[in-house]
Each structure stands twice: as structure tokens, then as C-alpha cells.
Amino acid sequence: QPTALSGLPAGVGEALEAEGVADLYPPQEAAVEAGVLDGESLVAAVPTASGKTLIAELAMLSAIERGGKALYIVPLRALASEKKAEFERWEEHGVTVGVSTGNYDSDGEWLATRDVIVATSEKVDSLIRNGAPWIDDLTCVVSDEVHLVDDASRGPTLEVTLAKLRKVNSGLQTVALSATVGNADVIAEWLDAELVESEWRPIDLRVGVHFGNAIDFDDGSKREVPVDRGEEQTARLVADALDTEEDGQGGSSLVFVNSRRNAESSARKLADVTGPRLTGDERDRLRELAEEIRGVSDTDTSEDLAGAVESGSAFHHAGLAADHRSLIEDAFRDRLIKCVSATPTLAAGVNTPARRVVVRDWRRYDGEFGGMKPLDVLEVHQMCGRAGRPGLDPYGEAVLLASDADTKEELFDRYVWADAEPVRSKLAAEPALRTHVLATVASGFASTRGGLLEFLDNTLYATQTDDAGRLAAVTDSVLEYLAVNGFLERDREGGSESLSATGIGHTVSRLYLDPMSAATMIDGLRNACAAAEADEGAATGKYERSIADAADAAGAADDGEEPGFGTYSRVGGSDGGSGGTDAGDDDAAGDSGTDITPLGLYHLVSRTPDMYELYLKSGDRETYTEVCYERETEFLGDVPSEYEDVRFEDWLAALKTARLLEDWADEVDEDRIAERYGVGPGDIRGKVDTAEWLLRAAETLAADVDGVDGDAVLAVRRARKRVEYGVREQLLDLAGVRNVGRKRARRLYEAGVETRSDLRDAEKAVVLGALRGRERTAERILEHAGREDPSMDGIDADRSASAAAT
Ligand code: ADP
Structure with a gap:
């Protein structure tokens, strides 16, 4: 009963009732009984879609009503905006919401005015490192999907971040939301929290295995789904759900597969199932959606996706552009798209239920494992949990696929009857501790070795382990690493050892770099500079002149915040009417006074642990070994010998990544890049963003x-x-103008508009022609270039097009 909901901001109770939340779900009721409205800490381990978000909202809203401030930590960026949008409905009750995304090196001061802040754990970690003043004011923190503390790469950050937040504010209410895991009690012990654990779901879920001509469900029921000769199990199951009407509607399906490529090919195949079952109206709306998808980007992935969507089928994976993902998710929720083939990323977090979930692949290739490895029980349970849309479906069905009777038995044992694994802290691994030990010391959470170990005692790792010596041993080797690389100073006096971050150590922590990345980049740059200096002795007069030029430019660059790129073109030598469009000749190497090339730098950042390298596929070893020798002089640091197998392999993987970045910076088409490196547009974006961030950090360090x-x-x-x-170099000035971008910059350049200042003086018809007659775009660009009168009124696009062509 809403009457039980006291202590919330005025109007919230009524608003909840209006939303249809007249009665609390049982786990929510249990949370209220456990004191979530009164500031009690709580771990809620309940199945997907059973109302965990409302538990968090009750905690946050009551905390705010008491004059406090709340932080909601999400595991993925995509979820941050989704949650913010969800919480914004409280703004009419006076609750302000802010989301913190963007660079990892700001302190997000503006967030001080918000009641609820949504951010990823990495972002929160970096806000703490950068001394965000409002961290001290928090009274309630929510950790969504807390079972991800188990994740080797991201879990430690969440763990340490929660420990820090709780150390800063001892009375902090901590609400952790978890999937049903094997050891929620340990999480509760770690966080000194009450535990609400439940298997309750708002809608019945049946889990079964399809084999032969029927699905056997866990409740003993059976559903005949005969598969004809030559037909695929998945296709038959998707068709069966669509042909079974409830409330006058067929049921949609979510098909989980183990790779992006499989998601794409599955979507293509299943389009043959969904297509013939569409109404004329749906077909029209899907055609519109497909156009929208094509409008997001001009790539093969975009085209493939649009093609499948026209037939009511789609794929979803982390390689998709964010806009593509949200278009697909929305249309699936609106029941317009009938079937989504997805990699497991969709199972985590994003709210996209379907009547039927088909877990097509229960094994996935794992390089470390050396073959196909079965998925975790937790993962499969989360996929299954996406079945059943409350209020829409009478029940949800999750189906695993078996091709023989033995596999059927195995799947029942392994997944249907099994409990999810317990979560285990991954903190005591060197890469994780390297980063967190430095940050913990740099931001003042510990100033002695003893204090550091005491701080680490507040982590899940310490709660779980009975081998306290292990953490201390890893911590010591990490302290040694940080000291040797000049990030920490250790002072052993008497019995205690004091720790302090050096200037560069502070910088590394604030930049949110893995200390090993920082060390790699510093070493590489020093190496290159030492080599250049050695060369300089032997330099010719011409060479010296260009060094003087470059130094001049460097001086100019130091004055302003963001120097104009006229500076660079002077150094790069693309002035003096090079005229042609072939920018290949403005190779930066010889002219800038060092031998540092973009490829050398892209390789340097690609071999840091902060860059997720591309895999080497078959044949790549040969290809990149060749590239490695051809461009040997460009690398910053020594090339490992071919006999150092692992190191050499890593070097080549970084080289592949660096070549991708180089292609991008050479204006190679996105599609060509996607094809050449076997990646999606989202991956290209990811690599580019990471490289940009790391190079920015390298600049600060340098x-x-x-x-x-x-x-x-x-x-x-x-x-x-x-x-x-x-x-390329010659377009830097133009591409820096807002709304221009790489393609438009190239077209403008080819039409003779070569710089920002050219944009201010150019004939409007020429600009309009280069921008393919798009008046609004042209006006905006001229405005951003600082033109007084950007209006395109009366400029003839046709005439201008031919003007540009001549
Ligand atoms: P979870 O976070 O556990 O995966 P959600 O919080 O997203 O699940 O809840 C799933 C759906 O249930 C949401 O659409 C939400 O609005 C709805 N819901 C939550 N609590 C209630 C309730 N007490 N009564 C009716 N609907 C509810």
C-alpha cells in the first residue's frame, strides 16, 4: 500500500499510484520493511524485471527528502542516460537529476547542485580522484548490477569506489542491486547491509530445452514445436511464438548468440520468418525505421541492419552505433520489430523484454580457455530473465537448444536446475591494484603502507579471502612498481613506511590512466627524443631550419589554450599552395624536427593496457610482421624479437590497431576500415575515442x-x-569548425575552401555546392566559422553545385 511509503517528497506517492504501482511487489515490500526508506543499507538480490529500480528510487527519494544527496552507479554508459531519463520524471516533484559522462579528468563541479547523480563506476572513481567537492555530501549511493564486482576488468573499480565512498562518509546508505547470485549474503556482509533475497517474478517464467519436436519445460509441461527437415530450430521457435496469439498479438523473440557475426547472420535468416508475418501497416512503419537507420551512418553495418529491419528482424551488439542501438531497442519494445538477435550485452541491463527468449549458443569462443567455453550460469539466467513482458504476455518462456538427448540432459543440469555461481572479487590482481593503489594514495585515502592495507580491508576481497597475506604480497609488488617508475615515493623510517604520490603520480591518477600506460608512453616519448637528439648532431642546415620553425610553432602553441591550426600547417609544410588534394605528401616526420610520426604514436598508445587491442586473425601475423619491418623506424621503443612469441604477438596486435587509427586519420572510408579490420562502426569510434584520450594524456605527461x-x-x-x-594534416583547420567533420572538410577543400578563414570569405554558392545544397548545414557552418552574415537566402543550390564542380 502506498500508505506505507512515508518520508517521500510531496506528490511522489500519488505519482507512483498513477503509474500503476498501487501495490509494492513482494521484494519491494521486504526492502521497505528492512528500512530502505529510513536510510538502512540494503542488498537486493532479485531476478531481472522484478522492480529493483523502484527499491533504489525509494531509497534515493527518501534520502533527498531528508535533505541528502544520492548517487546511482551504473555499469554501462548506455544505462546512465536510460536511468537519468527514468529519474527525470521526479523533477516535477522538485528533485533534480544530473548525469555525469564525458572525460575522465574533470571534477564535475556543476553536479553539486543536483539531488540525484547518475554515473558509471569508472566515472565516479575519476570524480573522486579529481576531488569532486560534492562527494562528501552524498548520503545515499546505489550500485546497480553489483554482481559485476566479479568482472576481472571492471569489478575492482566498483569495489574500490564503494569502499572509498563509504570511508568518506561513514553514515552512507548503500543500496546494492544484484541479480540472483550464489552468495548475496557475502555482498551484504561486505556492505554491512540488510539482505533481501527472492526468486519472485512479476510474471511467470518457464525455462525449457527444445530437442526434436518439443520443448520440455522445468514445470513438467511440454510444448510441441516440430521442426521440419532442413529447417532450423531457432527459426521454428521464433515462428511458433509469432503464430501463437495472446491478446490478438503474436509474441516477439529475443535470440542470444555468441558473436557479433552470428547476430548479424541470424538476423538475416530470421527476416525470412518475420517478414511474411507483417501487416501492411507494420511494413510501412518498418520502412520508415529502416530509413532512419540508414540516416545514422553510411556504412555496411547500417545497410545490413536497415535491410533486416524492413522485414521486422534486427541484430544488436556492442559494435553498433549508439543511435542504432536505441532505435532497435525502442522499436522492439513497441512490438514493431518482432525478433532481435543479440550478443549477451543486451541481457545485461537494457530493458527489452520479449515473450520468448531463445538461447541459441551456450558456448562461446574463449582465447584463454583455448576453445569453446560454456557460458556462466548467471549469464544464461539473465538472458532467460528477459522473457515475459509484464502486462503484455501471460508468461515468459526461455528456451535452450539441444541437438541430441545427451545435450538436453546436460543443459537441464548445467543451467535450468543450477544456481548461479557465487561472485568472487578480482581485486588481488596486479593490473587492478596498480591503478587503485596509486589513486588511493594520491587522493589521500592512505599515507602509509599500513593505512593502505587497512583501507583495502574494506573491500569485498578482504571479506571473502582467508588468505590476508596474498593481498599484502600483491600490494607490495605493486608499490615497488609504482616507486620504480617514479609515481610514488616510499619512505621507510622505523617500523612504518610512509607513502606519497609524486607530481607525475598525481597527474597519472587524475588522468585516469593505468600507471603502466603512463610508464609506457613516457618511456616511448623519451626514447624518441633521445634518438632525435643523437641524430641532431649530424643534421644538415635544412634540418636545423625546420627544427627552428617547429620550436617557433611550439612556442606559439603554448600561448593560447587551443591554438589555431594555421600553426600546424606551417610546421607540416602544407602551406605555399600545395593545391592538390593528395595529402599524402604532408608527411609530418621530416619537417617537424623529430622522427615521431602519427603511426609511431598510435602504436605507442595501442600497446598500453588502456587500449583494447584488435585480435590477430589468421594471416594477420604475416601481414603485420611485414608492416612491422617496413615501418620499423617509426616505432617508439625497441621492436621485440620474433622469438619472444607473446611480446611480439602483442606488438603486432597493437600495430594492427595503430594501422586502423592511421587509416582513420588518412581519411579512409569507414566502410573500408570496417572491412579491412573486421570491426563495426561502433568499434572504430571506440578505438578513436580511446586513442584521443590517451594522446591527450600523453601530451599532459610529456x-x-x-x-x-x-x-x-x-x-x-x-x-x-x-x-x-x-x-589528414591539411584539413585540420577546417575540420575543427563545428558541424564540418571529415567528409565535408574534404569536399570543401576540393572546392577551394581550404581553411576556417576561407570559409569566412568564400563565395556562398561554392560552399553550398560543396555541402551538396544543404542550406541549413551551410548556414550553421558559416556561422561557426565566424561569418557575419551566414544566410543562404537566394543562393541557388543547383548553380552552386555546378560552380563547385568546375
Ligand atoms: P529490474 O530493475 O529489477 O530489472 P525494473 O525495475 O526495470 O526491474 O522493473 C520492471 C518493470 O516493472 C518496470 O516497467 C517497472 O515500472 C515495473 N514495476 C516495478 N515495480 C512495480 C510495482 N510495484 N507494480 C507494478 N509495476 C512495477
Whole structure:
């Protein structure tokens, strides 16, 4: 009963009732009984879609009503905006909401005015490192999908972040939302929280295995789904759900597969199932949606997706552009798309229920494992949990596929009857601790070795382990690493050892870099500068002149915040009417006074642990070994020998990644890049963003350490700008104008509009022609370039097109 909901901001109770939340779900009721409205800490381990978000909202809203401030931590960026949009409905009751995304090096001061802040754990970690002033004011923190503390790469961050937040504010209410895992009690013990654990779901879920001509469900029931000769099980199951009407509607399906490629091919195949079952109206609306999808980007992935969507089928994976993902999710929720083939990313978090879930692949290739590895029980349970839409479906059905009787038995044992694994902290691994030990010392959470170990005692790792020596041992080897690399100073006096971060250590922590990435980049740049200096002795007069030029430019660059790129073109030598469109000749190497090339820098950042490298596929070893020798002089640091198998392999994987970035900065078409490296547009974006961030960090570090000169800093900045805009040297100035971008910059350049200042003086018809007659775009661009009168009124697009062509 809403009457039980006291202590909320005025109007919230009524609003909830209006939303149809007249009665609390049983787990929600249990949470209220456990004191979630009174500031009690709580772990809620309940199945997907059983109303965990409302538990969090009750905690946050009551905390705010008491004058406090709440933080909601999500595991994925995509979820941050989804949750923010969800919480914004409280704004009419006076609750303000802010989402913190973007760079990892700001302190997000503006968030101080918000009642609810939504952010990823990485973002919160970086806000703490950068001294966000409002962290001290938090009274309630929610950790969504807390079972992800188990994740080797991201779990430790969540763990340490929660420990820090709880240390800053001892009375902090901690609400952790978890899937049903094997050891929710341990999480509750770690967080000193009450535990609400339940298997309750708002809608019945049957889980079964399809084999032969029927699905056997866990409740003992059976459903005949005969598969004809030559037909695929998945297709038959999707068709069966669509042909079974409830409330006058067939049921949609979610098909989980184990790779992006499989998601795409599955969507193509299932289009043959969904297509013939569409109404004329649906077909029209899907055609419109397909156009929208094509409008997002001009790539093969976009075209493939649009093609499947026209038939009511879609794929969903992490390689998709964010806009594509949300279009698909919305249309699936609206029942317009009938079937989505997805990788497991969709199972985590995003709210996209379907009547039927088909877990087509229960094994996935795992390089470390050396073959196909069965999925975790938790993962499969989360996929199954997506079945059944409350209020729409009478029940949800999750179906695993078996091709023989033995597999059927195995699937029942392994997944249907099994409990999810317990979560285990992954904190005591060197890469995780390296980062977190430095940050913990740098942001003042510990100033001695003893204090550091005491702090680490507040983590899940410490709660779980009975081998306290292990954490201390790893911590010591990490302290050694950080000291050797000049990030920490250790002072052993008497019995205690004091710790302090060096200047560069502070910088590394604030930049949110893995210390090993920082060390790699500093070493690489120092190496290159030392080599350049050795060369300089032997330099010719011409060479010296260009060094003087570059130093001049570096000086100019230091004055302003963001120097104009006229500076760079002077250094790069693309002035003096090079005229032609072939930018290949403005190779930065020889002219800038160092031998540092963009490829060298892209390789340097690609071999840091902060860059997720591309895999080497068959044949790649040969290809990139060849590239490695051809471009040997460009690498910053020594090439490992071919006999050092693992190191050499890593080097080549980084080289493949670097070549992708170089192609991007050479204006190679997105589609060509996707094809050449076997990636999706979302991946290209991801690599580009990471490279941009790392190069920005490298620039800051370079300015802070000895042995890296101004030329190197300049080379880093130039390489960063090129990857940021995806353009060659000569377009840097133009591409820096808002709304221009790499393709438009190239077309403008070819029409003779070569710089930002050209944009201010150019004939409007020429600009309009280069922008393919798009008046609004042209006006906006001229405005951003600083033109007084950007209006295109009366400029003839046809005439201008032919003007541009001549
Ligand atoms: P979870 O976070 O556990 O996966 P959600 O919080 O997204 O699940 O809840 C799933 C759906 O149930 C949401 O659409 C939500 O509005 C609805 N819901 C939550 N609590 C109630 C309730 N007490 N009564 C009716 N609907 C509810």
C-alpha cells in the first residue's frame, strides 16, 4: 500500500499510484520493511524485471527528502542516460537529476547542485580522484548490477569506489542491486547491509530445452514445436511464438548468440520468418525505421541492419552505433520489430523484454580457455530473465537448444536446475591494484603502507579471502612498481613506511590512466627524443631550419589554450599552395624536427593496457610482421624479437590497431576500415575515442616529465587532432569548425575552401555546392566559422553545385 511509503517528497506517492504501482511487489515490500526508506543499507538480490529500480528510487527519494544527496552507479554508459531519463520524471516533484559522462579528468563541479547523480563506476572513481567537492555530501549511493564486482576488468573499480565512498562518509546508505547470485549474503556482509533475497517474478517464467519436436519445460509441461527437415530450430521457435496469439498479438523473440557475426547472420535468416508475418501497416512503419537507420551512418553495418529491419528482424551488439542501438531497442519494445538477435550485452541491463527468449549458443569462443567455453550460469539466467513482458504476455518462456538427448540432459543440469555461481572479487590482481593503489594514495585515502592495507580491508576481497597475506604480497609488488617508475615515493623510517604520490603520480591518477600506460608512453616519448637528439648532431642546415620553425610553432602553441591550426600547417609544410588534394605528401616526420610520426604514436598508445587491442586473425601475423619491418623506424621503443612469441604477438596486435587509427586519420572510408579490420562502426569510434584520450594524456605527461621536448609534444598534439577529426594534416583547420567533420572538410577543400578563414570569405554558392545544397548545414557552418552574415537566402543550390564542380 502506498500508505506505507512515508518520508517521500510531496506528490511522489500519488505519482507512483498513477503509474500503476498501487501495490509494492513482494521484494519491494521486504526492502521497505528492512528500512530502505529510513536510510538502512540494503542488498537486493532479485531476478531481472522484478522492480529493483523502484527499491533504489525509494531509497534515493527518501534520502533527498531528508535533505541528502544520492548517487546511482551504473555499469554501462548506455544505462546512465536510460536511468537519468527514468529519474527525470521526479523533477516535477522538485528533485533534480544530473548525469555525469564525458572525460575522465574533470571534477564535475556543476553536479553539486543536483539531488540525484547518475554515473558509471569508472566515472565516479575519476570524480573522486579529481576531488569532486560534492562527494562528501552524498548520503545515499546505489550500485546497480553489483554482481559485476566479479568482472576481472571492471569489478575492482566498483569495489574500490564503494569502499572509498563509504570511508568518506561513514553514515552512507548503500543500496546494492544484484541479480540472483550464489552468495548475496557475502555482498551484504561486505556492505554491512540488510539482505533481501527472492526468486519472485512479476510474471511467470518457464525455462525449457527444445530437442526434436518439443520443448520440455522445468514445470513438467511440454510444448510441441516440430521442426521440419532442413529447417532450423531457432527459426521454428521464433515462428511458433509469432503464430501463437495472446491478446490478438503474436509474441516477439529475443535470440542470444555468441558473436557479433552470428547476430548479424541470424538476423538475416530470421527476416525470412518475420517478414511474411507483417501487416501492411507494420511494413510501412518498418520502412520508415529502416530509413532512419540508414540516416545514422553510411556504412555496411547500417545497410545490413536497415535491410533486416524492413522485414521486422534486427541484430544488436556492442559494435553498433549508439543511435542504432536505441532505435532497435525502442522499436522492439513497441512490438514493431518482432525478433532481435543479440550478443549477451543486451541481457545485461537494457530493458527489452520479449515473450520468448531463445538461447541459441551456450558456448562461446574463449582465447584463454583455448576453445569453446560454456557460458556462466548467471549469464544464461539473465538472458532467460528477459522473457515475459509484464502486462503484455501471460508468461515468459526461455528456451535452450539441444541437438541430441545427451545435450538436453546436460543443459537441464548445467543451467535450468543450477544456481548461479557465487561472485568472487578480482581485486588481488596486479593490473587492478596498480591503478587503485596509486589513486588511493594520491587522493589521500592512505599515507602509509599500513593505512593502505587497512583501507583495502574494506573491500569485498578482504571479506571473502582467508588468505590476508596474498593481498599484502600483491600490494607490495605493486608499490615497488609504482616507486620504480617514479609515481610514488616510499619512505621507510622505523617500523612504518610512509607513502606519497609524486607530481607525475598525481597527474597519472587524475588522468585516469593505468600507471603502466603512463610508464609506457613516457618511456616511448623519451626514447624518441633521445634518438632525435643523437641524430641532431649530424643534421644538415635544412634540418636545423625546420627544427627552428617547429620550436617557433611550439612556442606559439603554448600561448593560447587551443591554438589555431594555421600553426600546424606551417610546421607540416602544407602551406605555399600545395593545391592538390593528395595529402599524402604532408608527411609530418621530416619537417617537424623529430622522427615521431602519427603511426609511431598510435602504436605507442595501442600497446598500453588502456587500449583494447584488435585480435590477430589468421594471416594477420604475416601481414603485420611485414608492416612491422617496413615501418620499423617509426616505432617508439625497441621492436621485440620474433622469438619472444607473446611480446611480439602483442606488438603486432597493437600495430594492427595503430594501422586502423592511421587509416582513420588518412581519411579512409569507414566502410573500408570496417572491412579491412573486421570491426563495426561502433568499434572504430571506440578505438578513436580511446586513442584521443590517451594522446591527450600523453601530451599532459610529456609536458610534465624531463627528457621530452617541445617538438614531441607538438607531434603528439597533431596526431591526436588528426585522429580526433579523422583527417589528414591539411584539413585540420577546417575540420575543427563545428558541424564540418571529415567528409565535408574534404569536399570543401576540393572546392577551394581550404581553411576556417576561407570559409569566412568564400563565395556562398561554392560552399553550398560543396555541402551538396544543404542550406541549413551551410548556414550553421558559416556561422561557426565566424561569418557575419551566414544566410543562404537566394543562393541557388543547383548553380552552386555546378560552380563547385568546375
Ligand atoms: P529490474 O530493475 O529489477 O530489472 P525494473 O525495475 O526495470 O526491474 O522493473 C520492471 C518493470 O516493472 C518496470 O516497467 C517497472 O515500472 C515495473 N514495476 C516495478 N515495480 C512495480 C510495482 N510495484 N507494480 C507494478 N509495476 C512495477
